[in-house]
Amino acid sequence: MTPHTPRFTDSHCHLAEDDLFFRLPEILAEAKRAGVCRFAVPAVRRRDWDRVCQLARLPETALAALGLHPWFVHAPDDLADLDDYLRREPALWVGETGLDFHRAATAAERDTQTQLFAAQLDLAQQHRRPIILHQVRAAEAVFRQIRRTGFTQGGIAHAFSGSLETEQILLKQGFKIGIGMLLLNPNAKKLHRTAAALPPSALLLETDSPFMLHGQINTPANVRRVAEALARLRGCTLAEIAAQTEANFNEIST
Numbered sequence: 001m002t003p004h005t006p007r008f009t010d011s012h013c014h015l016a017e018d019d020l021f022f023r024l025p026e027i028l029a030e031a032k033r034a035g036v037c038r039f040a041v042p043a044v045r046r047r048d049w050d051r052v053c054q055l056a057r058l059p060e061t062a063l064a065a066l067g068l069h070p071w072f073v074h075a076p077d078d079l080a081d082l083d084d085y086l087r088r089e090p091a092l093w094v095g096e097t098g099l100d101f102h103r104a105a106t107a108a109e110r111d112t113q114t115q116l117f118a119a120q121l122d123l124a125q126q127h128r129r130p131i132i133l134h135q136v137r138a139a140e141a142v143f144r145q146i147r148r149t150g151f152t153q154g155g156i157a158h159a160f161s162g163s164l165e166t167e168q169i170l171l172k173q174g175f176k177i178g179i180g181m182l183l184l185n186p187n188a189k190k191l192h193r194t195a196a197a198l199p200p201s202a203l204l205l206e207t208d209s210p211f212m213l214h215g216q217i218n219t220p221a222n223v224r225r226v227a228e229a230l231a232r233l234r235g236c237t238l239a240e241i242a243a244q245t246e247a248n249f250n251e252i253s254t
């Protein structure tokens, strides 16, 4: 990295996953060469939390979160444990949490996800923590739970998927929007149009590593490719994307 390399933050990478955690020095060095120098690290299940707490102490980790992801089955005690962890870790956010109705085939599955999400919104509000939000085909239900629980802490809406209307409501609720690997799909025309139309103050970059590259391990260095694609779509320079997304990340993380 030269002094002129733009600097980036991966606002969503699962460094606690085995594929990254056991190769961390190599992963961080590769990212740094691409200018990706800071990380936000969410959890997906209870067994990640000790690793995430450990990762939170790295100088490169700008933000870390503890939560229960809607794709997984969680134990009844996990929510009480989350409360304890949040009390012990005053800097950590809640996440990732949310609703994914693409992965919920029945009303019962949607109910289970909704209860888990609402409980985490309550905890986040009690502890005054922002959240890392996962939302797929469930925007209305997410907004309903935010209203119902009185959650006001905002956070990061990760995995931007292209509805400008949804993203504008999220912005009003105090969320920034994580733009990731989906942007690299040349056929994602609607997504490209929306990413070009979002206000500059909304934008964050992410990879969702090690996921999102079918059959391959995704790594935070790829944030740079997302930034390059976003710069092309928005007709600005890579340095401008870097400066804007860094300022946005600083605004919510400090």
Ligand SMILES: [Zn+2]
Residues within 6 Å of the ligand: 012, 014, 042, 096, 208
């Ligand atoms: Zn994730």
